[in-house]
Structure formats: structure tokens, C-alpha cells
Amino acid sequence: MKNFFIVLFIFSTTAFSQKEKLNFLVKPYVQNTSATSITILWETNPASKGEVQFGKAELDKNSPTLDQKIIQDSFSTMHVIELKNLEPGKQYFYKALSCTENGDTLIYNILPIATFPYVEQPFTFAVFSDSQQQEDTLAWNKISNMALMERPNFGLIVGDLVERGEDINMWRNQFLSKAHEFMKSIPLFPVMGNHDNNDPNYFKYMKSRSEKSYYTFTYCNAQFFIIDSNLELEPGSEQYNWLEEELAKSKTDWKIAAHHHPAYSSDYDDYGNSETSLRLKGDPVILPLIPLYEKYNVDVVFSGHIHSYERTWQIANDKVDDDGVVYIQTGGAGGNLEKSAVMRSWFTAKVKSAHNFCLVSVNGNQLYFCAIDYSGNLFDQIKLKKEADKLLTLSTPVIRAHNNKFIDEINVTIEDYNKNAEARFTFDGGEPSINSQLYKGQIRINESCILKVSSFVGNLKSKTSKMFFEKIEGQNGYAVNPTNNGLNYKYYEGTNWLNLPDFEKTKEIKSGAVGNISITEIKEREDQFAITYGGFIRVDDNDVYTFYVRSDDGTKLYIDDQLVVDNNGSHSARTKYGSIALLAGYHKFYLEYFDNVEGEELKVMFKSSKYERREIKNNELFR
Ligand SMILES: [Fe+2]
Ligand SMILES: [Fe+2]
Numbered sequence: 001m002k003n004f005f006i007v008l009f010i011f012s013t014t015a016f017s018q019k020e021k022l023n024f025l026v027k028p029y030v031q032n033t034s035a036t037s038i039t040i041l042w043e044t045n046p047a048s049k050g051e052v053q054f055g056k057a058e059l060d061k062n063s064p065t066l067d068q069k070i071i072q073d074s075f076s077t078m079h080v081i082e083l084k085n086l087e088p089g090k091q092y093f094y095k096a097l098s099c100t101e102n103g104d105t106l107i108y109n110i111l112p113i114a115t116f117p118y119v120e121q122p123f124t125f126a127v128f129s130d131s132q133q134q135e136d137t138l139a140w141n142k143i144s145n146m147a148l149m150e151r152p153n154f155g156l157i158v159g160d161l162v163e164r165g166e167d168i169n170m171w172r173n174q175f176l177s178k179a180h181e182f183m184k185s186i187p188l189f190p191v192m193g194n195h196d197n198n199d200p201n202y203f204k205y206m207k208s209r210s211e212k213s214y215y216t217f218t219y220c221n222a223q224f225f226i227i228d229s230n231l232e233l234e235p236g237s238e239q240y241n242w243l244e245e246e247l248a249k250s251k252t253d254w255k256i257a258a259h260h261h262p263a264y265s266s267d268y269d270d271y272g273n274s275e276t277s278l279r280l281k282g283d284p285v286i287l288p289l290i291p292l293y294e295k296y297n298v299d300v301v302f303s304g305h306i307h308s309y310e311r312t313w314q315i316a317n318d319k320v321d322d323d324g325v326v327y328i329q330t331g332g333a334g335g336n337l338e339k340s341a342v343m344r345s346w347f348t349a350k351v352k353s354a355h356n357f358c359l360v361s362v363n364g365n366q367l368y369f370c371a372i373d374y375s376g377n378l379f380d381q382i383k384l385k386k387e388a389d390k391l392l393t394l395s396t397p398v399i400r401a402h403n404n405k406f407i408d409e410i411n412v413t414i415e416d417y418n419k420n421a422e423a424r425f426t427f428d429g430g431e432p433s434i435n436s437q438l439y440k441g442q443i444r445i446n447e448s449c450i451l452k453v454s455s456f457v458g459n460l461k462s463k464t465s466k467m468f469f470e471k472i473e474g475q476n477g478y479a480v481n482p483t484n485n486g487l488n489y490k491y492y493e494g495t496n497w498l499n500l501p502d503f504e505k506t507k508e509i510k511s512g513a514v515g516n517i518s519i520t521e522i523k524e525r526e527d528q529f530a531i532t533y534g535g536f537i538r539v540d541d542n543d544v545y546t547f548y549v550r551s552d553d554g555t556k557l558y559i560d561d562q563l564v565v566d567n568n569g570s571h572s573a574r575t576k577y578g579s580i581a582l583l584a585g586y587h588k589f590y591l592e593y594f595d596n597v598e599g600e601e602l603k604v605m606f607k608s609s610k611y612e613r614r615e616i617k618n619n620e621l622f623r
Contacts, residue, residue: 023045034115036086043078047076049072051099053066075100094110095108125154125360128357130304130305131157135336143333146376155187158303158331160193160335161196188206189224193304212228226257243292245415256360265306299326302329304331308332309331326384330358337354394463397454404468411444411445412443412445424438432454439453486618493525500554515621517603518602519531532593542583543608550603551567551602552602553596564578566578570596591604
């Protein structure tokens with residue numbers, strides 16, 4: 001009897017592996033729709049050859065016409081098929097099917113899809129964030145289905161799509177499967193959250209306009225700027241330069257930005273414990289973007305990360321202002337809810353701790369916004385209207401300079417994205433007019449001044465860009481002649497450090513020398529340690545130098561005893577920067593670093609008018 005069972009078991013497993021039933025790991029869904037293309041994706045097991053049949057919707061048909069098809073060349077488990085050369089603003093139907101080498105076939109229902117229109121017309125989009133599945137396993141399914149009831153043209157999801165980006169089952173069985181009703185016909189434009197963790201799974205399942213995690217797309221008269229707030233956002237960083245250029249070039253009536261971390265938030269304890277202390281206004285990583293939003297007339301900024309809802313008043317220059325930007329935190333599509341600070345913030349127009357999604361309708365110069373909670377209640381709404389004089393027709397010129405401070409002189413360039421335009425500028429703070437000096441190429445500035453630039457095309461004038469340039473004294477070098485490269489270090493250990501310790505009162509464990517700034521060769525434990533690095537840095541030119549310190553956790557950088565970069569506190573890897581004017585020679589270099597818990601990172605970079613941002617070389621450091 002025993003032997004019979006063993007034989008039967010071997011036979012049945014062999015038979016099963018030979019003929020694995022073809023099934024969907026992820027059912028067909030839509031991404032990255034444009035005016036002329038739509039991408040269809042699905043995933044099967046085992047590998048199969050994918051095919052999409054599709055055709056334009058027609059009047060009076062009993063069944064959709066699927067008169068075109070695309071068949072993949074090879075067998076794979078993930079299927080990504082882009083339908084190209086479609087007509088703008090048209091509805092289509094598609095059917096996705098898969099076929100294995102054995103001839104097994106899997107067919108999904110015929111589904112409707114639509115391209116984006118070229119011509120201006122009213123439209124509606126849904127905004128979600130933080131669909132990551134935690135205790136409420138039904139939240140994302142319910143929220144996405146409620147949004148679908150509104151039949152939006154597309155959706156925007158502002159990060160933390162899943163709880164752990166590296167867990168493929170969370171993508172398949174939680175994020176994609178629970179929103180399948182929405183995603184099978186409506187494209188969802190993604191934003192990278194910290195939980196998505198820049199994982200290949202994010203890029204595998206979420207297609208957008210770019211291979212990068214930041215990109216832009218336009219729907220009728222609205223342009224969307226999708227930013228990855230997990231990457232650097234400091235002025236001069238790749239993403240900051242990209243965003244400024246895209247904002248400057250943008251000519252749409254409405255400009256909408258989205259990034260995961262909130263610029264303004266009244267969270268209970270994420271940006272300072274509201275029970276015991278004053279709080280920050282929002283996430284410090286976003287601070288560099290706020291002036292860009294104000295300068296280039298961004299209307300609404302969406303974020304998530306905090307699992308609750310908050311809408312600000314219109315804000316400019318850190319005050320409520322009718323011409324300002326509205327910031328909306330909508331982190332309520334799935335994750336465990338967070339509560340609000342104990343007292344109302346000055347910027348808060350509406351705050352609510354609830355699962356929610358937002359719906360935005362744009363009709364010409366009017367934008368209607370509403371927020372809907374888990375029970376289907378509309379709990380917040382606003383209407384923004386642009387008067388004719390606020391509708392931009394020209395791009396704003398961009399002033400580019402390596403710094404706004406200089407010792408002797410500085411070269412400044414202007415980028416004007418308008419065609420057949422003249423950029424005209426003033427140095428005296430006056431508003432540029434058609435009679436002001438014409439920009440013909442690099443401007444050399446050798447006195448403190450306010451540079452103002454506008455672009456002119458016929459009778460039209462753009463918004464004015466301005467930058468204050470300040471002539472400053474350079475710091476003298478030290479009369480030393482050190483011969484050893486590298487830095488001296490001192491090493492310390494502590495308990496419960498949330499900030500840099502007072503090094504004068506902390507016992508030094510050991511000291512020595514290192515070739516360059518490094519943690520691994522010094523630290524003797526994983527957490528709760530601190531290091532100071534001291535010596536000289538040699539610079540070859542009289543120039544204004546910008547130092548960037550990226551650290552996890554806190555740091556302070558002093559040059560010639562002046563605090564140049566303050567990146568103190570317990571935080572994940574983030575960059576802060578500061579500038580100092582130095583005359584050629586040796587300057588005191590002193591860096592303090594501490595690690596609280598978990599990850600650790602430390603990197604110091606700098607730039608001058610002669611070179612782009614780079615790491616400090618070993619032969620520039622002395623002790
Ligand atoms: Fe989240
Ligand atoms: Fe987050």
C-alpha cells in the first residue's frame with residue numbers, strides 16, 4: 001500500500017510540470033496613454049507569446065471591431081505591447097491574449113480604452129496616494145473602485161504604491177489586482193514613493209513617459225510635472241535643473257506638480273512631535289522646489305507620504321496669497337491612517353484623517369477640485385479660476401549662474417524658450433521693457449545688482465525672472481604648508497543620540513588619520529557613533545565654493561570655523577548645501593558626523609565657477 005502511494009505521487013508531479021496551466025499573474029491593464037499611443041501590459045505563467053487585437057470604436061455595432069493586431073516575437077512572462085499611430089481623442093477597444101509553445105491560449109475580455117485629445121476640452125482626473133496595503137486590506141480596492149465610478153480620463157498615484165517595492169507579490173496581488181477594474185481601461189501615472197524603494201518592480205509594472213522616475217506629460221491645457229522626492233532636489237541637481245527648464249518652457253494654462261513627500265503638512269509627529277514641540281511646515285527635502293512653483297505659476301501640488309488628507313490655502317512667500325500655490329496631501333488610498341497635529345497650522349484650509357481620493361476637473365480657465373472619503377462623502381472642494389491676464393502665453397526666461405555671490409566677477413547666461421523672442425534685461429531693479437538692453441549672449445557682472453529679465457515677442461511680454469547678485473569678500477587662506485594628505489579623525493560612541501553630540505563633553509574612543517572622508521574604516525559598531533574629521537582643504541582659485549553634504553544621519557561642515565552646511569538631526573540620506581567665498585590657499589576643514597540607527601552614508605562634494613559638483617580629491621585635503 002505504501003509503495004503504491006509513492007509511485008502515484010511521482011507520476012502526478014511529473015504530469016503537472018509537463019502541462020502547467022497558463023494563467024494570468026497580472027491581468028491586462030493600461031499605462032502611459034498619449035494622444036497617439038497606449039501601452040497594454042499583463043503577466044502570465046508560464047511564458048507565452050502575447051497578442052493585442054484592437055480597433056476604433058464605431059457607431060451601432062453589436063460587437064467591437066478589432067481590425068488591427070500586434071503579436072510579440074518571442075515568449076515571455078511579462079507582456080508590454082504599445083499600440084502606436086492611434087488617432088487623438090478617440091475611443092478604442094482591445095483584447096489581450098496569450099499563447100504558449102504548447103498551444104494553450106488565454107484570452108481576456110474585450111475592454112475600452114481612449115487616447116488623449118489634442119484639442120482643448122474639459123477633462124477629469126483622479127488622484128490617489130499611499131495605496132500600500134497595511135491593516136485595511138480592502139482600502140485600495142474600495143478607493144480605486146469609487147474613483148472609477150467617476151469615470152476619470154486618467155489617474156495619478158503619488159507614491160507608496162506598495163508597502164515593499166522589492167516584494168513582487170505586493171505588486172501583483174495587492175496593488176495591481178485590487179485596482180484592476182480601474183487600471184484595465186484607465187491609465188494611472190505613477191510617482192515614486194519611499195516604500196516603492198526605486199525597485200525594478202516599479203519600473204516593470206508602471207510605465208510612464210520616461211525610463212527615469214521623474215517626467216512630464218500634458219493633457220489638453222494642463223501640464224503635469226512628476227518629481228521623485230527620494231532623489232536630490234537641491235538647486236544645481238539634475239532633477240532641479242530639469243524641473244526648472246520644463247516649468248520655464250511650459251505654456252499650458254494649468255501646471256500641476258506631484259511628488260511623494262509633502263511641502264506643507266500638519267502631521268501629528270512626522271515633522272516634530274506636536275504634543276511637545278513646534279513642528280516643521282512639511283518635509284525639508286521639498287523646500288528647494290517651493291520658489292520654483294511660485295516663480296513659474298504652478299497651480300496645485302499633490303503629495304502623499306502622510307496617511308491623511310490636508311489642503312492648504314493658496315500660498316506664496318510663506319503667506320496666504322490669492323496668487324499662490326495650493327498644496328494637497330492625499331495619502332489616504334490604503335496605508336494605516338495618521339492623525340493631525342494637535343493645533344491648526346496657519347496654512348491649513350482643510351485637514352482630515354481618512355481614507356480618501358481626489359477628483360479634479362478642468363474646463364478651460366476653471367479648475368474644480370474635490371476630495372471624497374471612504375464612505376463616499378465629499379468632504380472638501382475648491383474652485384480655481386484664471387482670469388485672462390493670468391493665462392500665460394510666453395515662457396519665463398531662466399537666469400543661469402553658478403552662484404548668486406561672487407568675489408571679482410561672475411558670468412551669467414539667460415535661456416529663453418520662446419521662439420522669435422528677444423530677452424531684455426535691467427541691472428538696476430527696474431522692470432524690463434522693450435527698450436531695455438537686449439541679451440546677446442553671456443553677461444559679465446562685476447558689481448552687486450538685481451538682474452531682471454523678460455522675454456518679448458511682438459506686443460507680448462513674459463513674466464520677469466530676477467536674481468540678486470552680491471559681490472563679497474573672499475576669506476584669506478591660512479599661512480600653513482602641510483605635507484600630509486588626508487584628514488585627522490576622532491571617534492565617539494553614544495546612546496540615544498538624535499542630534500550631533502557636544503563633542504567637548506563626549507569621551508573620545510580613538511583617533512587617527514584617513515585619506516579621505518570615510519565611515520567604514522573608522523566605525524566600531526553599527527549604530528550610535530560619531531566621527532569628527534579635521535584638517536585643511538586647498539583651493540586654487542579666488543571663488544565662491546558651494547559645498548554639498550549628503551549624510552545619514554546628521555552632519556555639520558565648517559570651513560574656516562564658519563558653519564557652511566547644517567545637515568544635523570536624525571534622518572535618512574539627504575543633501576544640504578551652503579556657499580563660502582575663499583581666496584586661493586589652505587582653509588580649515590572640519591566635519592562632524594553621527595549615526596543614530598540603521599543606514600549610514602556620508603559624502604562631501606563641492607563646486608566652483610570652474611568646475612561642476614564633484615567629490616573632494618585626496619590630494620586637496622591636508623592634515
Ligand atoms: Fe506611505
Ligand atoms: Fe511614504
